[in-house]
Amino acid sequence: MTGSSRYDRTVATHRIAKNKLQLLRSETLGKLPWLVHAFSTRPGGVSRVYGGNALNLGFTKHDSRAAVEHNREIFLKELGIAKGRSRWPLVTLRQIHSDLIHCVERMPGQPLTGDGMVTDTPGLILAVQTADCLPVILADRKRRAVGVFHAGWRGTVKRIVEKGVGEMRKLFKSDPHNLVAVIGPGVRGCCYEVGEEVRTRFEGQFSYVNSLFREVKESDPVREKYPLLFLTARAPGHGELPAKLFLDLVEANRRQLLDAGVLAKNIDAKAPCTVCHTELLFSFRAEKGVTGRLMGAAGIRN
Numbered sequence: 001m002t003g004s005s006r007y008d009r010t011v012a013t014h015r016i017a018k019n020k021l022q023l024l025r026s027e028t029l030g031k032l033p034w035l036v037h038a039f040s041t042r043p044g045g046v047s048r049v050y051g052g053n054a055l056n057l058g059f060t061k062h063d064s065r066a067a068v069e070h071n072r073e074i075f076l077k078e079l080g081i082a083k084g085r086s087r088w089p090l091v092t093l094r095q096i097h098s099d100l101i102h103c104v105e106r107m108p109g110q111p112l113t114g115d116g117m118v119t120d121t122p123g124l125i126l127a128v129q130t131a132d133c134l135p136v137i138l139a140d141r142k143r144r145a146v147g148v149f150h151a152g153w154r155g156t157v158k159r160i161v162e163k164g165v166g167e168m169r170k171l172f173k174s175d176p177h178n179l180v181a182v183i184g185p186g187v188r189g190c191c192y193e194v195g196e197e198v199r200t201r202f203e204g205q206f207s208y209v210n211s212l213f214r215e216v217k218e219s220d221p222v223r224e225k226y227p228l229l230f231l232t233a234r235a236p237g238h239g240e241l242p243a244k245l246f247l248d249l250v251e252a253n254r255r256q257l258l259d260a261g262v263l264a265k266n267i268d269a270k271a272p273c274t275v276c277h278t279e280l281l282f283s284f285r286a287e288k289g290v291t292g293r294l295m296g297a298a299g300i301r302n
Contacts, residue, residue: 022041025037025038035146040294042055045067047292055075057129099158099163101160101164119299122301135148136164136184142175151249182267188249188275192247
């Protein structure tokens, strides 16, 4: 996307259309007439347990199955792939923060376990569920093939999007230069505080790890006003507060896509932060686990 993105406009106008159904779409993917895609948002559904009329698309322990099924119908209708009794099959996963990727040619007979799917079969809608982790969509402009991936920090360490590009090359003969990638709404570097053990895992995988993490030194007004209260035997004589550590998960996945051969100009990574925008998006972190699920979905028109 160039200039003011559709994502930015949706966030900016959300207060005006508080309960209206809104889907986020990438202008980059929108140029492909054969592709159906969208990232869901919070408003416009029938779930009441997460405040207002929420479009929760995941079968969470707090919401009823009937409400989620109704929300999914609303979502598919807004995508334009459900009318009356005619609808595209919605293929989802039992997500386990892995690097497991499935090639889907028809509606599976039983639920799939993993965190990625690819297809070149028209008439299927593939979707991953998120509430801070990143949904990533890949589309091959020449081969008419798509992939959807769920990338939390564990999946990112396991290089799921990089392996996704590899699967599309192997299965569909995709040239990475023809791939368009969109990283959807998720927790961004401004809000993704992690522990040192996460940085250690990344250090074992990526040479550019220092560009993915930033440290923010904590401040304590009481310590600053009364430093003598916190004297210790350690030089220089004062106990240090630990620094907060933040991970840029979006940049980590963008770098993987680049390493896999996707062109920088074909990567759209402008989606909003889920933690910053809980009025528009679900955030597991910001809402302390009591929240719904978003979907990132893509499919191929017949």
